Amino acid sequence: MYHNYIYQPILNSLLWLYQITGHNLGFAIILLTLVVRGILIPFTLPQLKSAKKMAQLKPELDSLKKKHGHDAKLFQQKQLEFYKTHNVNPAAGCLPFIAQFVVLIALYQVFMATLNGNGMGDINSAFFLWDLKSKDTTYILPVLAGILQFVMSLTILPAVENEPEKRPGTKEQKEDVAEMATTMQQQMVFMMPIMTIIFSIQFPSGLALYWVITTAFSLVQQLLVSGPGALLTYAYKFKILKKGK
Numbered sequence: 001m002y003h004n005y006i007y008q009p010i011l012n013s014l015l016w017l018y019q020i021t022g023h024n025l026g027f028a029i030i031l032l033t034l035v036v037r038g039i040l041i042p043f044t045l046p047q048l049k050s051a052k053k054m055a056q057l058k059p060e061l062d063s064l065k066k067k068h069g070h071d072a073k074l075f076q077q078k079q080l081e082f083y084k085t086h087n088v089n090p091a092a093g094c095l096p097f098i099a100q101f102v103v104l105i106a107l108y109q110v111f112m113a114t115l116n117g118n119g120m121g122d123i124n125s126a127f128f129l130w131d132l133k134s135k136d137t138t139y140i141l142p143v144l145a146g147i148l149q150f151v152m153s154l155t156i157l158p159a160v161e162n163e164p165e166k167r168p169g170t171k172e173q174k175e176d177v178a179e180m181a182t183t184m185q186q187q188m189v190f191m192m193p194i195m196t197i198i199f200s201i202q203f204p205s206g207l208a209l210y211w212v213i214t215t216a217f218s219l220v221q222q223l224l225v226s227g228p229g230a231l232l233t234y235a236y237k238f239k240i241l242k243k244g245k
Contacts, residue, residue, distance in 0.1 A: 006106045010036070014110055018123065026127030029111065029206055033213040036107055041221075043099050048225040104214075108207070115204040125206070132206030141208035142200035148215040150193040155222045155229040 013035070017028035064078055114123065115133050125132040129140065136142055196215075200208040222229075 136205035146193040146197035
């Protein structure tokens with residue numbers, strides 16, 4: 001079923017796009033990536049909206065945990081009531097995530113098979129500075145993929161002001177928010193871009209191109225649905241933008 005209904009249609013679509021773009025594999029990869037990500041929008045939007053709403057409700061949920069956290073059973077009951085009151089399903093993003101993950105894995109496998117010469121026979125893999133079958137010796141695509149992943153990671157972080165006097169709430173609440181932001185920053189903001197660059201260097205540049213396009217698409221989607229997150233906060237921090245008075 002996976003091969004007939006997911007993998008093969010994606011491979012056939014890549015072959016068709018390769019033909020209509022004048023045997024340009026690079027443009028075919030870009031178009032296929034955009035088409036697939038577009039088709040997955042109905043799956044990704046609920047996930048993003050659910051994550052945004054959960055982030056907005058987190059302060060109230062933290063207060064609930066602080067109040068009833070000593071009694072695990074009572075806290076679980078109050079938590080379920082809280083989710084029901086706010087019409088939130090914490091598991092709502094799981095099924096959409098699985099669906100898009102399966103499709104993206106198939107997309108990755110199609111690109112790997114194609115770049116290794118399987119499925120499409122002899123192909124023209126030249127694309128501007130790159131031979132899409134070979135590793136990117138210019139390092140442009142891996143670095144670009146890493147930069148986009150870095151920006152993407154910042155948009156996922158909550159928009160936390162760095163100046164304590166501008167953050168409402170008790171000292172304990174501020175420390176909790178700061179600790180959460182710091183932990184997420186260490187795990188995502190730096191590790192994901194580094195891993196992206198390392199993997200992109202190891203794989204054919206066609207996959208690096210795919211990663212650049214799919215991350216750029218995700219970034220735009222994230223900005224439109226959830227906003228910039230901590231992106232502006234860190235832009236001000238590193239003086240990329242001038243803060244208004």
